[in-house]
Amino acid sequence: MILYFSATGNSKYCAEYISSRTSDEIISLNDMMKTGVCSVNCEGAERLGIVAPVYDWDLAYAVSEFLERVSFENLPDTCYVYGVFTCGSNGGRADETLRDILGRKGITLNAAFTVSMPDNYVLMFRTASPDRKAEHLAKADDTLSEFAEDIAAKKDVQKMTRKPSRFFVRLIRKFFMPSQRKVKGFSVNDNCIGCGLCEQVCPMNIITLKDKRPVWTRDECACCLGCLHRCPKQAINRGKSAKNGRYINPNVKL
Numbered sequence: 001m002i003l004y005f006s007a008t009g010n011s012k013y014c015a016e017y018i019s020s021r022t023s024d025e026i027i028s029l030n031d032m033m034k035t036g037v038c039s040v041n042c043e044g045a046e047r048l049g050i051v052a053p054v055y056d057w058d059l060a061y062a063v064s065e066f067l068e069r070v071s072f073e074n075l076p077d078t079c080y081v082y083g084v085f086t087c088g089s090n091g092g093r094a095d096e097t098l099r100d101i102l103g104r105k106g107i108t109l110n111a112a113f114t115v116s117m118p119d120n121y122v123l124m125f126r127t128a129s130p131d132r133k134a135e136h137l138a139k140a141d142d143t144l145s146e147f148a149e150d151i152a153a154k155k156d157v158q159k160m161t162r163k164p165s166r167f168f169v170r171l172i173r174k175f176f177m178p179s180q181r182k183v184k185g186f187s188v189n190d191n192c193i194g195c196g197l198c199e200q201v202c203p204m205n206i207i208t209l210k211d212k213r214p215v216w217t218r219d220e221c222a223c224c225l226g227c228l229h230r231c232p233k234q235a236i237n238r239g240k241s242a243k244n245g246r247y248i249n250p251n252v253k254l
């Protein structure tokens with residue numbers, strides 16, 4: 001069984017890739033979040049994988065918060081449990097957060113992997129050129145091929161990128177993350193056609209259409225940027241996104 005969270009497709013692509021080698025069933029955490037389903041029946045599962053993006057050198061906030069609430073029913077003692085963290089360049093300490101959350105549920109994380117893929121953090125950084133993105137995705141396939149073999153063979157391995165200091169990650173989590181999650185920076189321009197895709201993709205169900213324009217109904221969001229990247233008219237912006245471009249993984253259906 002593979003549980004994945006994805007806003008712009010990288011993590012979904014990894015989940016599908018691993019499933020193509022292991023034949024493990026895939027479940028979308030985005031769908032679970034949206035529908036409020038908080039339990040998973042793991043009966044008979046040989047492997048349990050969590051595939052999710054890295055935000056601020058840590059496991060994506062919405063994922064860590066949601067996993068705290070999820071109950072893994074009938075998980076066999078022999079089940080191999082692993083995390084795959086997709087990121088632009090550095091997976092930070094996302095594995096430790098996942099290990100702690102699962103540990104509180106009596107589940108041991110056997111393996112952790114970082115897959116570097118094109119970065120969707122356009123609040124500050126420009127997206128790569130099309131050539132560079134294609135190169136990056138091809139390299140990610142090589143990495144995934146190796147990791148999928150490890151996962152199929154249930155290897156206890158830690159294949160994370162070089163970790164930033166724990167102190168640094170704690171500082172970021174305490175001081176930067178809360179402001180990062182504030183929705184007040186989002187704006188909607190006149191390109192908006194009121195299609196409602198942003199409302200559909202928001203994993204926290206906090207976007208609603210008012211007079212055919214998106215409105216954020218809470219102060220904090222997942223900061224997954226799904227609404228921004230997937231808007232068909234590029235009408236949603238935040239930070240420097242208007243000049244930094246958009247990203248959607250081209251090899252996956254969202």
Ligand SMILES: Cc1cc2nc3c(=O)[nH]c(=O)nc-3n(C[C@H](O)[C@H](O)[C@H](O)COP(=O)(O)O)c2cc1C
Pocket residue numbers: 005006007008009010011012052053054055056057058086087088089090091092117118119120121180223224225249
């Ligand atoms: C709020 C936010 C913070 C991010 N922080 C990091 C980071 O600390 N390190 C990194 O390498 N990539 C970072 N990224 C990039 C994403 O981890 C990366 O693009 C990921 O593959 C996106 O996954 P998805 O396409 O499944 O949503 C960040 C992206 C967002 C939206």
